[in-house]
Amino acid sequence: MIRYKEYADELAQRIQAGHLKPGDRLPSIRAVKRQRGVSASTVFSAYYLLETQGYVEARNRSGYYVSAKMPLPGLAERPTPVAQAHALPLDFSTLACQMLAQAGQRNLVPMGSAFPSPELFPFDQLAMSMGRALRRMDPWQTVEDLSPGNPALRRQIAMRYGTLGMDLAPAELVVTSGAMEALNLALEVTTQPGDLVAIESPAFYGALQALERRGLRAVEVQTHPRTGVELASLRRVLDTHAVKACWFMPTFQNPMGCTMPDEAKAALVGLLTTRQIPLIEDDVYGELYHGPRHPPPAKAWDREGWVLHCGSFSKSLAPGYRIGWVAAGRFTARLARHKMMSSLATALPSQLAILDFLQKRSFERHLRALRHALARQQAAAIRAIGQYFPSATKVTQPQGGYFVWVELPADIDALAVHQQAGQQGIGTAPGHLFSADHRYSHHLRINHGYPGDLRSEASFKVLGEIVHRNRARSGT
């Protein structure tokens, strides 16, 4: 039976070859179902994927049409950087803190922001859930629901993993003040200051900060812009370095958006289990998949408890409520104790409001709208980059999340672009942030998670002009 992805590829090729032209209507779902003998959901998934990729557009009640603005063919993945596996001294965090401070500046076009638009979240419904939860709250819960957290909320979180086919015991879960606390606690129970931790290249700057804060050293592992951590590179690193833990984002990695294929995740967990090295899995974007399928986390293959899997509602449901969690495997008891010692408990009102929301409202309905908004916006961002940036620019096309990773021509200094864009009211995240040795000097992470922002298209134009100007300046 034909799979949705193959059918989508087939149509994409026909569009690229000009056999289907802008404005052409795609066959109705019913027609394809009949002609190809596939299910309606397969056809729908294929059309949905093409829409997120920018090839087609949905028009209300009248079906799917080939888009007038097609994605540019040159915008494929950039070649894998040759990451060197050596220990890096870390001296970081000023630039990263400036970036986070930018998030609070409402007049800045938030392409550098680490967060999706706050307008994408159901705060009114959350407020109603909070109201009901607090009316029912038993004051004694303030002492009974200390770490590891409210038992009913932990059951709800475990149940969501159940829908992915994962059998996660609520007893393995510790509720935390967002994923950032979860990740820091995971680092704390698996390492000692001075230890070596393997990270991706490029890596989330929060990971670099966390390592710096704990006095750890980092070793970078080669990371493919589409398929994530390269296991051959990781194996070499583990053979030559006394790595005490790995901190990876196997799904919709920050900043590149890459996702390790299922088999690679399984192999990663197998490799680390054999060597008894803990994997700290940062999975804060997993719910934000653009296609029809939720990629399972690496934790799904964890049989012996070496994966400390960290998640959060901050990017999927309730920013600012600060509710995250960790399923810490064999480290659970120790981690719960460290949580208690470091911050005693997680805010009870936030826990209870989210619990009520999960029990009484449709998390799925909200998520579908959120994913769709992010996917459409990604397509628009990629088109705009193709239109306004130099032709040698490369951009990733992640299957989820709200970042794309842009590789500018090599002669461009992203920090200069960052500063000039800032002067024109546009925030950007320069590639320097994502490696301890600042090697990603001509890269930008672009946040496209602000679908309501009308300045978006114009800002891409301005940003493109700035990039062009920097190119001219450098004289090539």
Added chain:
Amino acid sequence: MIRYKEYADELAQRIQAGHLKPGDRLPSIRAVKRQRGVSASTVFSAYYLLETQGYVEARNRSGYYVSAKMPLPGLAERPTPVAQAHALPLDFSTLACQMLAQAGQRNLVPMGSAFPSPELFPFDQLAMSMGRALRRMDPWQTVEDLSPGNPALRRQIAMRYGTLGMDLAPAELVVTSGAMEALNLALEVTTQPGDLVAIESPAFYGALQALERRGLRAVEVQTHPRTGVELASLRRVLDTHAVKACWFMPTFQNPMGCTMPDEAKAALVGLLTTRQIPLIEDDVYGELYHGPRHPPPAKAWDREGWVLHCGSFSKSLAPGYRIGWVAAGRFTARLARHKMMSSLATALPSQLAILDFLQKRSFERHLRALRHALARQQAAAIRAIGQYFPSATKVTQPQGGYFVWVELPADIDALAVHQQAGQQGIGTAPGHLFSADHRYSHHLRINHGYPGDLRSEASFKVLGEIVHRNRARSGT
């Protein structure tokens, strides 16, 4: 002019001497005012103090009467322990975590609990404040109010210090997930693993855990059960050890309840400022004073920013909301950055609900009722200990908070008492918890902060019997 305290002492002496007898009515406030030429508030303060000390009882609408159950004269402070100033290896926290877990067992009489009764707090009013705050919340606050926290809440906190005559800038405040996070962050920005930190003896076990967690070493400073840290002892410790920070509770110390006199606080800050040693001031009980005066924190004398003053609403207004703060002096910028790196932000709903409560409701009215309940209960606890415990027992009589520190006869093992009491459904905090070398082996910290608990009187009787039995067993 006569001061309220002198007048209270005068009356206490007359009661102890039998000149005023149980059931006697004290003169009316108006009468004393006229006879002695003092203000009504002086008389009221004196009567209030006598009430908290257990000498008199207020009867509705008819004034104050000498109590039938007077405090026993033998229950004064115990002698200062000879604390030795040497570095202690720390190996701790299992017992402490058991203790915290006990707090969640509702069937256990909570004399070992670290928390006051959740029934003492205005959760209904807080829920209403939360409702109003969330209806008005701007979604953009979720990114704008990242660390150091909501600006209006920081202004409100600073204003409360203003009522103490302290000029604290909102810019010096960082909102944290409870005081525990504040204290841990304070430790993080002032020390490196392996450093030596001066603590009280006995000390809050949370401090011992925090030091252990960060790989620090502790040196204990002699601490008086009524007047707190002894400056001569501290000076000796500083002369002979490379102390990198002090972690003290100068007001209503946990576990003893002692409070350093104002002059001693001023001298402490002066001493540490001269030596450029940071003082981490744990002031979570300051609002819970029993008498008429809020003892100013050591921070009030901080001119050069060496005091990192940590407070919280968890014990005074909103348990479970997890809102604390730190005024970190010269360490503020660094601490705000560490907060951002470790947990990004503090739960916004909790911040906004407390802000609304402070702006719209009477925090003072709630606090007056809370303080009064705790003071009355302290007097009852001290009477019960006097009645049921061996006569050689000594107990502190703190001017605030909800703990008393009980020194049992030296031949009694508090851990055995703790275990036997637990089997009879009574929680206790054995003295072992409060020193790294478990030296307080015949001491108990008793929580009397559960005024609604009808089991209280009976439990003191059972506890007294257990103590007597252990005495008999040890053959003395």
